[in-house]
Amino acid sequence: MQLPDSGKGNLSVQGDLLSPGAAAMSEERRALNDLFSLTYEELRRLASSVKRGDPSATLNPTALVNEAWLKLANSPHVGSASCLHFKRIAARAMRQLLVEAARRRNSHKRGGSEDVKFITFDESLAQAASCGKELLALDSALEELGRIQPRQAMMVESRFFGGLDITETATLLGVSEATILRDWRAAKAWLAHSLREAH
Amino acid sequence: MDSTQWERMQALFHQTADLPHGEQQAFLKSACGGDAQLMADVMAMLDADAREASVLDSSVAQVANQVLCEDSPPLAYREFGPYRVIRVLGEGGMGVVYLAERKDLGSLVAIKVLRDAWLSPARRERFASEQRTLAQLNHPSIARLYDADALADGTPWFVMEYVEGSPLTEYCTRHQCSIEERLQLFRAVCEAVQYAHGNALIHRDLKPSNILVKEDGAIRLLDFGIAKQLESLDASANQTLTGLRLMTPAYAAPEQIRGDRVGIHTDVYSLGVILFELLAGQLPFDLSNLTPAEAATIITEHEPGKPSSMGKLKSTVPGAASVGKIAWGDLDVLCLTAMHKDHQRRYRSVEALIRDVDHYLKGEPLEARPDSLPYKLGKFVRRNERAVSLTAAVFVLVVGMVVFFTVRLAKARNTALAEAARTQRIQKFMMNLFEGGDEAVGPSDSLRVVTLVDRGVLEAKTLNSDPKLQSELYQNLGSIYQNLGKLVQAESLLRSALEERKSVFGSDSPETAETLVALGLLRDAQGQFEEAERLVREGLDINKRKLSPNHPGIARATSALGKVLEDRGAYDPAIHVLEEAVRLQTPSGGPTTELAESLTELANSHFYSGHYAVSESLNKQVLAMDRQLYGERHPHVADDLINLGAIQYDLGHYVEAERFDRQALDITQSFYGKNHPATASALTILGRTLVSQGKIDEAAGMLREALGIEEQVYGKVHPRVAGTLNELGKIAQQQGKLDDAEADFSRMAEIYRSIYAGKHYYIGIALSNLAGVWVDRKNYGEAERLFREALQLYSETLPAGHLNVGIARVRLGHALVLDHRYPDAEPESLAGYEILTKQPSAPERWLQTARADLAQEYEASHQLEKAKKFRAELAQGEKRPPLVSAKN
Structure with a gap:
């Protein structure tokens, strides 16, 4: 089983990964789901060690993705995929994970459910909320960029969410490193501008 | 904006x-040629480029930290149903565990909550799976599941026993435990793990931090988060994923690291590492500061040192230094056998490991000592070796099923409330099942299983909105009813299941086939063999069309067909079909319960065909297999001994038969206790053998004891009661207590009549035996009436050439001869004689009776040639040793 090839646009972000109860879940979907859960749990674990003040723990997505790759490399449905494809999917998983989390955060803040009582820590909550909002804005700006220039959107996603470096991104997208550098700068500028407008 | 723009x-x-800031505006103004929007956009981009302050410039790590970290535990839940949260006990990738108290009772519990349940179905499934696992386990050393529910937002949680204690290694260090104390604690851990294995569960994440020791020294095994049900060990995405959870591979077995199949041996390995740590005071491998890849290499390739050579403990533990060299050698062997890289060379079960711990503690030689390594004997111990009685197995099955469906239900629900209430109800129901433990067996428990199943049926009937689930429940509950002897209830459920499955899955689906086969086996139990055969064949045909040739469903249906053929007396076809089933079920991996069952049926078919040698060798094969599968003293082993005894009995070797029967009784009695129906059966069988040796009084005592048990357990009207009455009746008849015999056989007939609605050849057997009493009373008229009634029943229920028909006709003929009605007798004796001679193994006694009678009949009608022929045969028969089959 091959993970989805790059450039065919079949990694559309719309809810696929999260839709529950898809009866005949394809191998591919399952791989994504696994990866998604894995990324999430690794992130969680690292997050709680950061919070506990464990100095050796860092929330470094590159290390995270590399570690996840090592672990998944032996599994039957990931084995045949290249590390780069894996990382690209991990980036997608990470994006989706964070965006979903931010979305939840937002909706809780707006009202939440009646029977759940939250212990509130106002300061950190406010901080998280503003960060979450920015993330949501970034997500929709990326969506828009994806419609106009998919390659660039994928580049941003891979670099920002997946921690791919310039060389890896260039290889993944099949362009020169110079192109990546140029595209990155322009996309970043436009996205930053869009985010400010969204505020 | 479009792409051109x-x-x-x-x-x-x-x-x-990259122009100087002052020149940018002028350049753009001319370049944009009056497109103000374009100019504004580019200016904004330039502005953003210069500022470097968007979220994209922070690392994703910071973002993740903000949106994920700051919510928990601060943004935590305070109440779960009747529980109030006190504090956070711990958190991991899956969820948070809280210490909470029940608001009304004040008792402390631990509540596990799945964090961010919305994230993925895979995670919800894993959480549900842990809950399912805990629900299945009821052992003093395993933290119990108390309750489960979900919050209104769908976040699932469950309540467990709160264990106040410290991790195993920490406890030992703090209490300065001696080697022996450490081994005792370790042994307790092993027992808990073995219990889980007995429930077909492997833990897969055994480590000291998952084993808490309370201050009183009692242990609790925690965290079945990645436990695995053994039935579903096929490589699956799920397995891969759960295997990944291990962040610290210190206790992980090589096969876990490699992603190979895991099993009981995986837990044995982890136990080995734990023992190593307990004995040596350190882990076998130092994996700190290694990358996952480096750690993997060490675990899969490097041999660990001996615990005795680590020696850290010797200096810190009182008495450790005084353990002798030979004893340390034993401890090394214990650890390293459990931790062997090749899982085939580890202890084959936790029980084997416990045995060696016990040997060590008693100063006996170890089984795992290299000169007597168990693998050399090729002893194959199966995962399910823990003796689980049928009752307990049914119990576990019902419970497992309810839990399983509860979870399925939870998944299937779309709108929360109504369904949630139902889920909760079933969960409550399921919880109730666990009250009182599952280990004790005996009549009261089997009765409880019935009530339990009854309640399951009531629950199932409310599930009209989910026909798939409902039909599955009906199917399973129906089969359980059948096993419990409740044929009427079984029938109604299986019929409902069939209808529903036909409409939901289609009449050509494997699901429908499964129910057809089950219904066929029910018909078989009801003695309706033609219908049974038709149903099973239909199911088998569907399976052959719809399933891959190696699918176990085909083997199962084939085996069922063989059983039906055997029961209807078609032994040759039965043998053919059962051989096919055995072929399909003979795996590369060794014996299985299903294979043993097919082999048993095959052995029985050969037995009924009079192929005693073949049957004996097959039964011995099954016996060896069952001993491997279940251990020496398991009811299955007793069944095999009974079958071997039956062969000896039929061969006339009553002393040998008695030996087998007594062994079987001993095993059965010690397994089930004195008042269990299984004990009653074993008593009945031994009684029969004793009768044949003339030990009538002892036999009568045993049979009456059996009858008492059966009446108490099954009630007065049950086939088992009838079967025992038959044996008692025969004894009474032999003792000349004809009134007793008449009473027994009459009751037997009544019971069969009411159970089988007047239509079963068993009724004929009872009538025929009752007729025999009237023969003894020389009331031949009554005897004839009863024989003829029996034959009428046989003609409606058995093939004309059936052994029972032959015997009854011979007996009728004999009664008529005694009544001097030779012309009436002749056709009966002759027909009976002809049927018997065609039997592969006719009872010599009745053959001889037929010959003597025929001779007398022909002499009376002056057909002396014919009479002479039978006289000669009769004389021949007397010379023949009684054990030779009548075929010769």
């Missing part, structure tokens, strides 16, 4: 970006 914007951005 975006291209232009980018081009302009790149041309302008």
